[in-house]
Amino acid sequence: MAGTALVVERLPKLQSTFDTRTVNELVLMFKAGQLNLEPGFQRKSVWGWTDRRRLVQTLVEHCPVPSIFLYERHEDGSVIYDVIDGKQRIETILMFLAEGRFKQHWFNAKIDLGDGLKWWSWKDFSKSRPEICSALMTYKLPVVQVTGELSEIIDLFVKINSTGKSLTSGEKRNAKYNTSTLLKKAEILVRKYQPYLLGQKILSRSQLERMKGTELFSELLLSIESAGVINKKIAIDKAIGGEKINGNTLTRISKEFISTFNATKKMFGKDKKGDFFKTTRFHNTAEFYSLFMIVWNMRKEKLVLGDRKRNEAAMAMLRKLGAGVDELRDQLRKAQPAKANQRMFADYLLTVQGDTDSAATRKRRAEVLEPMLFPLFERKDTKRLFSSEQRRIIWNREEQHFCAGKNCPTPKKALGWEDVTIDHVLAWIKGGQTALKNAQILCRHCNSKKGGR
Numbered sequence: 001m002a003g004t005a006l007v008v009e010r011l012p013k014l015q016s017t018f019d020t021r022t023v024n025e026l027v028l029m030f031k032a033g034q035l036n037l038e039p040g041f042q043r044k045s046v047w048g049w050t051d052r053r054r055l056v057q058t059l060v061e062h063c064p065v066p067s068i069f070l071y072e073r074h075e076d077g078s079v080i081y082d083v084i085d086g087k088q089r090i091e092t093i094l095m096f097l098a099e100g101r102f103k104q105h106w107f108n109a110k111i112d113l114g115d116g117l118k119w120w121s122w123k124d125f126s127k128s129r130p131e132i133c134s135a136l137m138t139y140k141l142p143v144v145q146v147t148g149e150l151s152e153i154i155d156l157f158v159k160i161n162s163t164g165k166s167l168t169s170g171e172k173r174n175a176k177y178n179t180s181t182l183l184k185k186a187e188i189l190v191r192k193y194q195p196y197l198l199g200q201k202i203l204s205r206s207q208l209e210r211m212k213g214t215e216l217f218s219e220l221l222l223s224i225e226s227a228g229v230i231n232k233k234i235a236i237d238k239a240i241g242g243e244k245i246n247g248n249t250l251t252r253i254s255k256e257f258i259s260t261f262n263a264t265k266k267m268f269g270k271d272k273k274g275d276f277f278k279t280t281r282f283h284n285t286a287e288f289y290s291l292f293m294i295v296w297n298m299r300k301e302k303l304v305l306g307d308r309k310r311n312e313a314a315m316a317m318l319r320k321l322g323a324g325v326d327e328l329r330d331q332l333r334k335a336q337p338a339k340a341n342q343r344m345f346a347d348y349l350l351t352v353q354g355d356t357d358s359a360a361t362r363k364r365r366a367e368v369l370e371p372m373l374f375p376l377f378e379r380k381d382t383k384r385l386f387s388s389e390q391r392r393i394i395w396n397r398e399e400q401h402f403c404a405g406k407n408c409p410t411p412k413k414a415l416g417w418e419d420v421t422i423d424h425v426l427a428w429i430k431g432g433q434t435a436l437k438n439a440q441i442l443c444r445h446c447n448s449k450k451g452g453r
Helices: 023-031 049-060 087-096 101-105 122-128 130-137 150-162 167-175 182-197 205-209 212-226 230-241 245-268 285-300 310-333 341-350 357-375 390-399 444-450
Strands: 005-006 015-022 068-075 078-085 107-114 119-121 140-147 420-425 439-443
Touching: 005 341, 015 023, 015 420, 023 087, 023 130, 049 087, 049 107, 049 130, 078 087, 087 101, 087 439, 101 357, 119 122, 140 439, 182 205, 182 212, 182 245, 205 212, 212 245, 212 285, 245 285, 245 310, 310 341, 390 420, 420 444, 439 444
Parallel strands: 068 140
Antiparallel strands: 005 015, 015 140, 068 078, 107 119, 420 439
C-alpha cells in the first residue's frame, strides 16, 4: 500500500511508512497469519474491560484513535507484521468481532445510537444495525509500518510504551532480552507456581500478566546462583545482558529453586490463624524474597525443616513480628514516637521502606529474621549412615535380635546377621543423630517401608 517514506529522527536506521488500514484489512491480515500480536519483545494484555468498551465506543462514533505501529519483516517468503504498538487495540477489535482464538473473549459495549444507552454486541449490530457493521469494518486506523534492525525496533517499542500504561521493569527487560534462557526458565517456573502465588496473594493476576512474577523468580534464581542476596536494580540486567549462566548452571539452580520453594510452602503453610502468607505482611514480594532466601540458606546449612511443631513456632514468631511492625507503622503515622521495647520492630520497619530491594537493605532484613528462625531448627547429622563398627556394637550388645518395626509381618522371628539393618529411631531427615542411642534393629522389609517416618 502506497505511503510516504521517511527516516525516524534519532533512530537513523529505521524506515517508517505512514498509512492507514481499515478494520476489515487488519482482520484479514490476522486471518492470513500475517499479523503477529505476540512478538518476543511484546508485553501481555493489560487492558481491562472498561478500556476495551471505550475503544469500541470510539470506533462506532468514528472518533480518531492513536496510530498502530507494525514491524514489517519477511519470513519464509511471506510478509509478517509484528505489532510494536497497538496490540491492545487490535485484540479488542478481534474480541468484539469474535474472530479466531479471540471468539471466547467476546464482549458487548454500552453505546448510544440515538435512542439512549444500550448494550450492543457485534451479533446485535449484525441483526438490526448492518449500517453500523459496515461503518465499523471500513473505519480507517492510522498505521506506521517500520523496517530496520530488530534491536532498534525494540528500543522504539520501549520508547512508545513509556507513556499511558507504562511498561513495568519486567516488561522492559522481556522486550530487551526476550531470547534470554534465564527469563524463559523463570516464566516456566511462574506458570508452575501461579495458583499458589495467586492464592497466597504474593502476586495479583495483573502483576503476573505484567511479568512481575518473571522478574521475582529471575531474582531468586540469580540469588541462588550468587549464593546470597543480590541488588535487584543491577544484577538482573547485568546477568541477562551478559547471559553468563550456562545450561548446566541453570539446570542446577532451577532444581534448587524448586526444592526451596516447596520447602517454603511447607514451612510457612497453614496454622490456627489460616494461610501464613495470605494473612501476614510477608506476602509482599520484598519480604517473600527474604523468607525464600532464608529457607534456601537453612537448606544449605542442613537444618531440618520438616517438623510441624517447629514450623508452627516459626510462623507464630513471624506473625508477632509482623503485627508489631504494622502497629509501629500506624503509631508513627499518628506522630507517636517508637517506644524502647519496639526497637526490633523499628529496625525491621526501616528495611521495608524506601529502597527495599537493594542488597544492603536485604542483608539488614535478613539480620533481623535469621536470628529469630535459625535457633528453632535442628541441624542434620553430617554422617547419615551407621558405620560397620556401630553395626557390630548394636549386634553384640543384644542377646536376641528381633525387628523393632511396629507393623513388622514377622515380629517374633529372630534375625540373622545378614538380615539385620540398623536404622534411626528418629529419622535422619528429621534431625535424628547417627548415634547408638538413636539406633534400632529392623528387618530389611520394615527398613525399606519406613522411609523418612
